[in-house]
Structures are given as structure tokens and as C-alpha cells.
Amino acid sequence: MIFVIANIELAEGKQAAFLEAFRQLVPQVLAEEGCIEYGPAVDEDTDIPIQVKNGDQIVTVMEKWESVETLKAHLAAPHMQAYREQVADLVKGTTIKILKPA
Template sequence: MIFVIADIEIAEGKQAAFLEAFHQLVPLVHAEEGCIEYGPAIDEETDIPVQVKNGSQIVTVMEKWESVEALKAHLAAPHMLTYREQVADLVKGTKIKVLKPA
């Protein structure tokens, strides 16, 4: 199993439009072979002093996959290509971390 943490930088004022498109994608990804968990997350307001906040321009996608091969298949899936085209004007950039249990 691997974990993926993807930070997607959203164009200013476009978070709601991005999340609407992303939520349409989620069921398609959940149906992929090897997908264990996949979903977007945004900052929770707390009074925890060590919390690092992303702000409204970052949506973090929390993912679990059975393998790196499953992740690679996901990244090349036709619905992912369509999604990337759909949100091209909403997304400024993406950074991912691929991690394994320690």
C-alpha cells in the first residue's frame, strides 16, 4: 500500500468551481482497480497552535493505493485526462508526495 498527498493550487476565487468538478471525478476514481481511498480536503478551523494552514488556494487530495502501479494507471486513466482538461483554467499547479508505511 502507498499513500499519496497531492496539494493542488487553485486560482484565486476558484475553489468552489474546482471542488464541484473534483466531486464529480471522485466516484470514477473510487471504481479504479487498486484505489483504497481518494478524496479532497481543505483547512479545518481550529485553535491548535501547531496547525499549518494551506489557505483557500490549496486543496489537498488524500489518497491510498494498493501499489505504485495502481497509482500510475490512475494517472493515465481516460477520466483523469478529461478532468485535467476540465480544470485547466482553475488549477495553477500540483505537487504530490508518494509515501509508504514506515
Template structure:
């Protein structure tokens, strides 16, 4: 199994619009073979100074994939390419971490 943390930083004030596009794409991703988890998350205000905040323009996509092959197929899926094109002008930065459990 692979774990992915994708940090998406929208251009100022665009996070909600990017998230709307992201959520519209979620059913197609969830239907992909090997997708175990695929969910966007944002800062939890309940923990205040105990955490390092992402800020108002960033969200993290928490993903779990059954295999490297499934993740590779996800990366080139037509719906992912379309999502990337739709949000390209709204996203300032993407940082993706692909992790393996110990």
C-alpha cells in the same frame, strides 16, 4: 500500499469550482482497481494557530493505492485526463508526494 498527498492550489477564487469538478470525478476514481482512499480535504478551522494553513485556494487530496501499478493506471485513466483538461485553466499549482509506509 502507497500513500499520496496531492496539494492542489486553484487560481484565486476558483477552489470551489475545482472541487466541484473533483467531486464529480470521484466515483470513477473510487471504481478503479486498487483505489483504497481518494478524498479532498481543506484546513480545519478548529485548530487555528496550532497548524500551518493551506489557505483559501488550496486543498489536499489524500489517496491510498494498493500498488504502484494501480497508481500508475490511475494517472493515465481517461477520466483523470478529462478532469485535468477541464480544470487546467483554474489550477495555479500542483504538488504531489508519493509516499511508502515504513
């Protein structure tokens, strides 16, 4: 199993539009072979002093996959290409971390 943490940087003021499009994608991804967990997350407003906040321009996607191979298949899936085209005007950039259990 692997964990993926994707940080998606959005154009200013585009979080609501992005999340609407992303939520339509989630069921398709969850149906993919090897997908264990997949969903968006945004900052929780707390008073915990060590919390690092991303702000409204970052949506973090929390993912679990059976393997790197299933992640690669996900990234190449036709519905992912369609999603990327759909949100191209909303997204400024994406970074991912791929982790394994320690």
C-alpha cells in the same frame, strides 16, 4: 499499499468551482482497480497553534493505492485526462508526495 498526498494550487477564488468538478471525478477514481481511498480535503479552522494552514487556494487530495503501479494506471486513465482539461483554468499547479507505511 502507498499513500499519496496531492496539493492542488488553485487560481484565486476558484475553490468552489474546483471542488464541484472534483467531486464528480471521485466516484470514477474510487471504482479504479487498486484505489483504496480518494478524496479532497481543505483546512479545518481550529485554534491549535502548531497547525499549518494551506489557505483557500490549496485543496489537498488524500489517497491510498494498492501499489505504485495502480497509481500510475490512475494517472494515465482517460477520465483523469478529461478532468485535467476540465479544470485547467482553475488549477495553477499540483505537487504530490508518495509515501509508504513505516
